[in-house]
Amino acid sequence: MTSFSDWETEYSIGGDIIKFNSQQSAIIDFYGAGVKYGKEPGERIYPAIPGKGSRWLFGHQLPRIKSYSNDELYEMLYNFALLGKAIPISGWENNLAYGEKIKALCENYTGYLKAAYLLPTSWYLVNQFQTRSWLKILTDSGVLSDGLLRTGRGVKCIAKDGHECNSLVELEIDNWLFSKGIPHQKEPLYPFHKEYNSSSRLRADFQVQQTFIEYAGLMDDPEYALKIEMKKKLALDLKINLIVIKPNNFKNLDELLTKIRISGT
Numbered sequence: 165m166t167s168f169s170d171w172e173t174e175y176s177i178g179g180d181i182i183k184f185n186s187q188q189s190a191i192i193d194f195y196g197a198g199v200k201y202g203k204e205p206g207e208r209i210y211p212a213i214p215g216k217g218s219r220w221l222f223g224h225q226l227p228r229i230k231s232y233s234n235d236e237l238y239e240m241l242y243n244f245a246l247l248g249k250a251i252p253i254s255g256w257e258n259n260l261a262y263g264e265k266i267k268a269l270c271e272n273y274t275g276y277l278k279a280a281y282l283l284p285t286s287w288y289l290v291n292q293f294q295t296r297s298w299l300k301i302l303t304d305s306g307v308l309s310d311g312l313l314r315t316g317r318g319v320k321c322i323a324k325d326g327h328e329c330n331s332l333v334e335l336e337i338d339n340w341l342f343s344k345g346i347p348h349q350k351e352p353l354y355p356f357h358k359e360y361n362s363s364s365r366l367r368a369d370f371q372v373q374q375t376f377i378e379y380a381g382l383m384d385d386p387e388y389a390l391k392i393e394m395k396k397k398l399a400l401d402l403k404i405n406l407i408v409i410k411p412n413n414f415k416n417l418d419e420l421l422t423k424i425r426i427s428g429t
Contacts, residue, residue: 229284237292238305240283245307247276254298257285297328333379334369340417348372360398375405383410
């Protein structure tokens with residue numbers, strides 16, 4: 165199983181998906197039945213992930229993938245997006261479009277599949293480029309020429325300080341804080357609360373010292389509005405300084421965000 169045709173025959177499961185995780189399992193089988201975890205042929209290249217173990221490059225993939233320069237990896241990602249006529253999401257390797265729908269979009273379907281075969285997985289690229297931002301990789305590769313990724317819930321973009329923002333207004337807020345020399349954290353976790361944050365996974369948009377900042381840009385969405393209200397109750401109950409910025413009062417950031425300094429932070 166060293167060629168594209170071998171891979172295509174072995175791992176196409178029909179329909180619209182190639183299962184790349186199944187590919188890795190099959191590679192273990194290819195090198196011999198009964199291979200146990202921790203003894204796979206290959207090299208552990210990615211730090212352990214809590215609850216998921218660690219990731220590997222396997223067998224015949226190893227010399228080829230590690231031979232690519234960063235410039236070559238960027239070019240490969242760009243060509244993959246160009247051939248597929250779609251922006252690759254983080255984790256694209258687990259759900260590669262592989263059916264009639266993508267065939268209708270691709271002028272060079274075989275070329276698209278070959279590009280997918282050659283391109284290292286998204287987690288490898290994140291590790292190789294030493295960044296946690298898939299958006300930054302897409303921008304640096306030229307896949308996103310303007311640095312903007314348009315989604316159903318807004319526009320993902322990168323601020324001047326490198327923070328990944330989920331809307332153009334978040335971008336403006338982040339750039340304002342950066343321009344004023346105000347240290348800030350993006351998407352900080354709220355403190356635990358047994359009723360409003362029992363999972364400890366609730367995040368704000370920004371944090372400046374002890375002040376949390378939310379841009380409430382989707383208040384027409386009932387579920388979103390409910391979450392904002394829950395954050396307000398959490399902040400009130402835990403005596404957290406919270407600034408909520410809504411579209412109808414997003415006029416003057418200097419006026420709005422001076423509350424940070426007024427609050428004593």
